[in-house]
Amino acid sequence: MxxxxxxxxxxxxxxxxxxxxxxxxxxxxxxxxxxxxxxxxxxxxxRGADLATFEPGEQARVIAERIGEIADESKDPRFAQAVIEESQEILLAAPFILAVTRFGHITVNAGIDRSNVPDSDLLLLxxxxxxxxxxxxxxxxxxxxxxxxxxxxxxxxxxxxxxxxxxxxxxxxxxxxxxxxxxxxxxxxxxxxxxxxxxxxxxxxxxxxxxxxxxxxxxxxxxxxxxxxxxRDPESDLVRQALADYEYSND
Missing domain, CATH: 3.30.1330.100 (CofE-like)
Incomplete structure (x- = not known):
């Protein structure tokens, strides 16, 4: 090979x-x-997108503020909103966003890229x-x-x-x-x-x-x-279940 x-x-x-x-x-x-x-x-x-097209809701503002406090720097709630809209579920909201994409992949920030994107702010999966x-x-x-x-x-x-x-x-x-x-x-x-x-x-x-x-x-x-x-199916994914318990206990 x-x-x-x-x-x-x-x-x-x-x-x-x-x-x-x-x-x-x-x-x-x-x-x-x-x-x-x-x-x-x-x-x-x-699949390019601009941050200006995302109007942050309450969940996005809370997530951005929470991560910003941990990182000791300002975080843009519009980016958090983009992640939310590209996800079927947020498994972890801090110290980073771990999301389940709409096609089942689990990754940080729903896989949204901010590098090598010459014509827009973001590149969605x-x-x-x-x-x-x-x-x-x-x-x-x-x-x-x-x-x-x-x-x-x-x-x-x-x-x-x-x-x-x-x-x-x-x-x-x-x-x-x-x-x-x-x-x-x-x-x-x-x-x-x-x-x-x-x-x-x-x-x-x-x-x-x-x-x-x-x-x-x-x-x-x-x-x-x-x-x-x-x-993995959510029902058999023990790590995913543990993350859900962790998020619930930290709400």
């Missing part, structure tokens, strides 16, 4: 044909997986990254993973994660298979889409590198069961 970034992509503007831009800069082959940063998907889908991946998959004929970077609980630093995918299962399910000693595996589910996203992030980089697309070549999913249950 090899991975390489796609060079030569221009700044993506709203309404542009992202599949055509990618196809013009790389020769895709059978066995390739295309990893595309959500940033350029959002730009093509016109794609409304439905899996649908975005499906359109690219249909146009280009290879599996597609829409990626973002996200912090990791209990560890420093960020890594690539999958927001949406099409053309391959998100997870490789080892349950029912056996280890080298013949013991049956009962719990192992491998988050393949996340691993591909993290692999791509090694070559696309961060900051001003301007290489938002990577190709993973000759990846083999193998003869395993697969499924798309990458995001």
């Amino acid at each position: 090899e991975v390489f970034a796609v060079d030569g992509l221009p700044e993506v503007r709203p309404g542009e044909d992202l599949a055509a831009l990618i196809e013009a800069n790389v020769d895709l082959q059978d066995g390739d997986v295309l990893c595309v940063a959500s940033t350029i998907v959002s730009k093509a889908e016109d 794609p409304e439905n990254p899996t649908e975005s991946a499906r359109r690219l998959h249909d146009a280009l004929g290879v599996p597609v993973v829409v990626t973002d970077t996200s912090g990791r609980p209990f560890r420093q630093g960020q890594r690539g994660v999958a927001l949406g995918w099409s053309g391959l299962p998100a997870c490789r399910d080892w349950r029912g298979e056996h280890d080298r000693d013949g013991r049956e595996l009962t719990a192992t589910v491998e988050a393949v889409a996340d691993e591909l996203a993290a692999t791509a992030n090694l070559v696309t980089g961060e900051g001003s590198s301007g290489r938002p697309v990577a190709v993973v070549r000759d990846f083999d999913f193998g003869e395993h069961d697969g499924h798309d249950a990458l995001f």
Whole structure:
């Protein structure tokens, strides 16, 4: 397996044909997986937004004031309102906003970006990254993973994660298979889409590198069961439940 970034992509503007831009800069082959940063998907889908369009409500003002007191600096309640509007649930309101996006991903500030956004104040995540991946998959004929970077609980630093995918299962399910000693595996589910996203992030980089697309070549999913249950259900997510209890006890 090899991975390489796609060079030569221009700044993506709203309404542009992202599949055509990618196809013009790389020769895709059978066995390739295309990893595309959500940033350029959002730009093509016109997901830029200005703070002036968000009128902060009471919840946003309380959150901004609470975080501002902790950080000892002023926080804009309009940004908090943008996060609220892009979320189906706020899991943690301070010392930062941890939100559940409308498509099920849990991340800080609902994944709203304030860097590398030349034409607006904010860049919102794609409304439905899996649908975005499906359109690219249909146009280009290879599996597609829409990626973002996200912090990791209990560890420093960020890594690539999958927001949406099409053309391959998100997870490789080892349950029912056996280890080298013949013991049956009962719990192992491998988050393949996340691993591909993290692999791509090694070559696309961060900051001003301007290489938002990577190709993973000759990846083999193998003869395993697969499924798309990458995001945990709230009923089985013990960490999410603990955060809800924490927020309730601090209201």
